[in-house]
Amino acid sequence: MKRIALALLLMPLAACGQDQPDTLTVFAAASLQETFTELAEDFEKEHGVKVEFNFGPSSGLAEQINAGAPADVFASASVKTMDGVEDTQDPETFAVNTMQIAVPADNPADIDSLDDLTKKGVKVALCQADVPCGTVAAEVFANAKLTVTPVTEETDVKAVLTKVQLGEVDAGIVYVTDVNAAGDKVVGVDIPAAVNASTDYPIAALDDNDLAREWVELVLSDEGRAVLDTHGFTTP
Amino acid sequence: MASRPPRTRTPLPLAVAAAVAVAFLLLPLVSLVTRVPWADVGTILASDEVGTALKLSLLTSTLATAIAIVLGVPLAWLLARSNARGIGLLRALVMVPMVLPPVVGGVALLSAFGRRGVLGQWLDDWFGVTIPFTTTAAVMAATFVAMPFLIITVEGAFRLADQGLEEAASTLGASRMRVFRTITLPLARPALIAGAVLCWARALGEFGATITFAGNANGRTRTMPLEVYLAMESDPDAAATLALLLLLISVAVLLLLRRRWWTVGR
Numbered sequence: 102m103k104r105i106a107l108a109l110l111l112m113p114l115a116a117c118g119q120d121q122p123d124t125l126t127v128f129a130a131a132s133l134q135e136t137f138t139e140l141a142e143d144f145e146k147e148h149g150v151k152v153e154f155n156f157g158p159s160s161g162l163a164e165q166i167n168a169g170a171p172a173d174v175f176a177s178a179s180v181k182t183m184d185g186v187e188d189t190q191d192p193e194t195f196a197v198n199t200m201q202i203a204v205p206a207d208n209p210a211d212i213d214s215l216d217d218l219t220k221k222g223v224k225v226a227l228c229q230a231d232v233p234c235g236t237v238a239a240e241v242f243a244n245a246k247l248t249v250t251p252v253t254e255e256t257d258v259k260a261v262l263t264k265v266q267l268g269e270v271d272a273g274i275v276y277v278t279d280v281n282a283a284g285d286k287v288v289g290v291d292i293p294a295a296v297n298a299s300t301d302y303p304i305a306a307l308d309d310n311d312l313a314r315e316w317v318e319l320v321l322s323d324e325g326r327a328v329l330d331t332h333g334f335t336t337p
Numbered sequence: 338m339a340s341r342p343p344r345t346r347t348p349l350p351l352a353v354a355a356a357v358a359v360a361f362l363l364l365p366l367v368s369l370v371t372r373v374p375w376a377d378v379g380t381i382l383a384s385d386e387v388g389t390a391l392k393l394s395l396l397t398s399t400l401a402t403a404i405a406i407v408l409g410v411p412l413a414w415l416l417a418r419s420n421a422r423g424i425g426l427l428r429a430l431v432m433v434p435m436v437l438p439p440v441v442g443g444v445a446l447l448s449a450f451g452r453r454g455v456l457g458q459w460l461d462d463w464f465g466v467t468i469p470f471t472t473t474a475a476v477m478a479a480t481f482v483a484m485p486f487l488i489i490t491v492e493g494a495f496r497l498a499d500q501g502l503e504e505a506a507s508t509l510g511a512s513r514m515r516v517f518r519t520i521t522l523p524l525a526r527p528a529l530i531a532g533a534v535l536c537w538a539r540a541l542g543e544f545g546a547t548i549t550f551a552g553n554a555n556g557r558t559r560t561m562p563l564e565v566y567l568a569m570e571s572d573p574d575a576a577a578t579l580a581l582l583l584l585l586i587s588v589a590v591l592l593l594l595r596r597r598w599w600t601v602g603r
Binding site (some may be wrong): 161 | 569573
């Protein structure tokens with residue numbers, strides 16, 4: 102019995118000896134979910150590795166990285182969030198995203214424009230103010246000189262999209278790429294270019310790790326740009 | 338009964354394991370205290386947003402506990418005393434919210450009471466009432482996850498109660514409700530208090546179901562746990578301060594509970 106217990110206790114030490122070079126951990130903004138997952142398919146085959154993603158609000162991910170989370174690459178939805186991360190290796194902007202209003206497929210509140218969001222009784226979902234999509238949404242409203250009180254401030258842009266999809270809110274401010282990704286489940290209402298705001302997406306390797314650098318190169322390459330374009334990002 | 342020696346030495350393996358357990362449970366709490374930016378505590382706690390979140394949390398937890406008592410005690414009595422078939426299954430089902438991951442609870446609440454939910458859509462169509470994103474939703478989310486704690490505690494007391502006293506009261510002419518009010522409930526008081534405290538503490542800490550079903554809006558649905566989560570995204574030290582506040586409230590409640598237990602006698 103004692104021998105078994107001892108063996109069980111020592112097992113994890115055996116695993117320590119081996120390096121685990123065949124997993125790449127990428128922390129990325131929630132809005133990059135579809136694009137990065139697509140790019141990972143080819144990357145995994147070419148390099149024979151597994152790419153593990155952690156998608157979420159850029160601000161939250163940055164805090165996790167600073168607290169020691171084991172990320173190899175970080176792709177953020179705002180330059181400000183990337184600047185808050187220690188130990189990044191030369192961040193580079195790889196995409197730009199703008200905002201759009203997302204409404205449920207049947208548009209129950211008849212939202213046609215940004216102004217409609219201020220109508221009485223319209224339920225709007227936004228991202229939390231510190232999350233990039235929330236900051237940009239606030240910019241849009243400031244540009245349009247509108248005050249919109251949301252019924253909920255979600256933790257990331259995908260959570261806003263979900264609330265719209267479920268029909269729990271009448272509208273949400275999300276990225277154009279998110280409306281694209283949701284297909285038939287939501288309808289996009291354009292924001293006039295004059296008041297719309299955009300955000301730059303920087304990417305950086307966090308380690309002196311070949312695999313990490315190769316992922317960054319892939320995202321910045323022509324192949325990467327093509328995938329980003331298809332999903333609705335603008336590439337610089 | 339043989340008398341025990343005044344002090345029994347703890348076997349070494351047990352002592353070591355217990356010491357590790359204590360360290361594991363206490364280290365995070367102690368570390369939290371050290372993480373708090375003591376110089377800024379005043380500013381952080383004095384902010385309007387924190388005050389609002391705190392008041393909202395206290396309101397929703399207390400309301401949730403009140404509802405849990407009004408609805409849960411009768412259910413606990415039914416589970417303890419009824420001989421109907423299927424009671425066992427019913428007991429298992431009402432315990433589910435207790436073990437369900439809170440976010441799953443939130444999703445389930447949306448399916449029932451959301452704007453397109455099973456009950457919610459009728460509320461919306463007939464009365465124009467929507468529940469998500471209201472303080473009511475926050476109370477419902479807290480009640481959903483916390484009520485089973487009260488039910489299970491009180492049911493245990495009802496089961497163990499000496500039914501002889503109740504029978505005596507019946508033979509003396511008391512109606513069933515009177516027996517319940519004057520005999521059964523008072524005898525179950527320690528369990529009722531313990532159950533209510535557990536329920537209140539669980540309701541205070543509810544996050545997953547609240548953020549999914551009730552959303553996150555200042556003053557209406559942003560309870561303290563959501564406020565802590567929000568603070569974590571931008572200012573971990575402020576989050577630690579708020580977390581410490583919640584911790585102190587929980588500890589205070591636990592201490593109060595022990596006193597009440599001492600003063601209630603049979």
